[in-house]
Amino acid sequence: MLFTEDFLHYIWKFRLFNRINLRTTEGEELEVLSAGLHNSHAGADFQNARIRIGETTWAGSAELHISSSDWYKHGHTTDNAYDNVILHVVYRDDEPLMRTDGKRVPTLELHDRISAELYNRYHNLVFGNQTIIPCEASIATVDGLTMQNWLTRILVERLEKRSEAVIAALHVNRGDWEETFYQFLAANFGFKTNALPFELMARSLPQSILAKNKNNAMQIEALIFGQAGFLTDNLQDDYPRSLKKEYDYLAKKYSLQPIENHLWKFLRMRPQNFPTIRLAQFAALIVQANHLFSKILEVPEVKELRSLFSNIKVCNYWETHYRFDTQSKPAAKSLGPASVDTILLNTVALFLFSYGRHLKLQHFVSRALKLLENIPAEQNNIITDFANLGVNTKTAFESQALLELKNSYCNHKKCLQCSVGIKILKPN
Incomplete structure (x- = not known):
């Protein structure tokens, strides 16, 4: 029989064992008044538990193990954090547990008190032959309120984890x-394929330098393309040659060193996504809205946030070019709706959340969640798999939560730490 400690925790937490005529392994009458609070940190598994043994009521911690002997294997004997354990809950009692004073720790054995039906549901959920997620046969039956509350919680978990990188960079x-x-915005403009060179370019070109030249669009583009390593000596067209002339002067003035040009990738990309076009769009955005984050903090409406990115206009040269010195048919080079949504999702919403959490300003956290509710759901294999299981998404709020569910819970079979799994396992 495959039996895990997580399952034992689940059984104890929700008291899903036969509680008729409970007794300790020494035969004393036992009543569980409170299972306690599940503790995921150091120390006993459940804190603030309350039990009655005989005529005495005890308050303290409960520690759970598959076998009693695990107490010794885990080194609890010499750990003071376990001195206030009032009950040892085990699946099988294979060795008496003694305190340092020679007295036996009260022990409850659950081996014969867990129903076969509950165990089978657990076993099929966690150890079955599912191909997508453990609960793929049952997730569609979970009620909407349970699903929505859980998705909200794990979306916040996802944003909290992602905000750690923001706060680290902030320091x-x-x-x-x-x-x-x-x-971060620069890295997002790289759209995965060119995220690294975009980020390196931004780190090599502080925003303070761009701010000093914000009123001159050519100088902004010269700085960005120059630092990206695209302004070389063999340029032919007048416009890039003019950019190079500007950059050579500014690079000397600010002691700038460009990144390696070979880092940029063009292969198997649509011309609209070429890094040269993304750099031109990024330069246009800087010209249009210097100190952009301050503007974002001041703009409460999602529609206005979207317009900050969707209305940027690149230099006329790029209307007929995808690369320097190579003319193409005229085409608009503004950011498309999908690209704008990606920026709002991965940078704007993340920073509103991080800013609000870091400074304890809840209305910015709420704005981040509202923004995600107004962005269409991403389309990828994970979201498609959930849709095939009957879990449909309309907004990025839902799709981001499902990505967190899949990657942090389903892939690791943490069904007993998931509200969906708990709902499916819980007896009717």
Whole structure:
């Protein structure tokens, strides 16, 4: 029989064992008044438990193990954090547990008190032959309220984890939110394939330098393309040659060193997504809205946030070019709706959440969640798999939560830490 400690915790937490005529392994009458609070940190598994043994009521901690002997294997004997354990709950009692004073720790054995039906449901859920997620046969039956509450909780978990990188970068940037946002936004403009060179370019070109030249669009584009390594000596067209002339002067003025040009990738990309076009769009955005994060904080409406990114206009040269010195048919080079949504999702919403959490300003956290509710759901294999199981998504709020559910819970079979799994396992 495959039996895990997580399952034992689940049984104890929800008291899903036969409680008729409970007794300790020494035969004393036992009543569980409170299972306690599940503890995921150091120390006993459940804290603030309350039990009655005989005529005495005890308050303290409960520690759970598959076998009694695990107490010794886990080194609890010499750990003071376990001195207040009032009950040892085990699946099988294979060795008496003694305190340092020679007295036996009260023990409850659950081996014969767990129903076969409950165990079979658990076993089929966690150890079955599912191909997508453990609960793929049952997830569609979970009620909407349970699902919505759980998705909200794990979406916040996802944003909290992602915000750790934001706060780490903020410390490196000495608390400068504008600079940190600028760096993350640049990486997002790389859209995965060119995220790294975009980020390196931004780190090599502080926003403070761009701010000093914000009124000159050519200088902004010269700085960005120059730092990206695209302004070389063999340029032919007048416009890039003019950019190079500007960059050579500015690079000397600000002691700038460009990144390696070979880092940029063009292979198997649609021309609209070429890094040169993304750099041109990024430059246009900087010209249009310097100190962009401050503007975002001041714009409460989702429609206005979207317009900050959807209305940028690149230099006329790029209307007929995808790369320097190579002319193409005229085509608009503004950011498309899908690209704008990606930026709002991965940078704007993340920073509103991080800013609100870091400064304890809840209305910015709420704005981040509202923004995700107004962005269409991403389309990828994971979201498609959930749709095939009957779990449909309309917004990025839902799709981001499902990605967290799949990657942090389903893939690791943490069904007993998931409200969906608990709902499916719980007896009717």
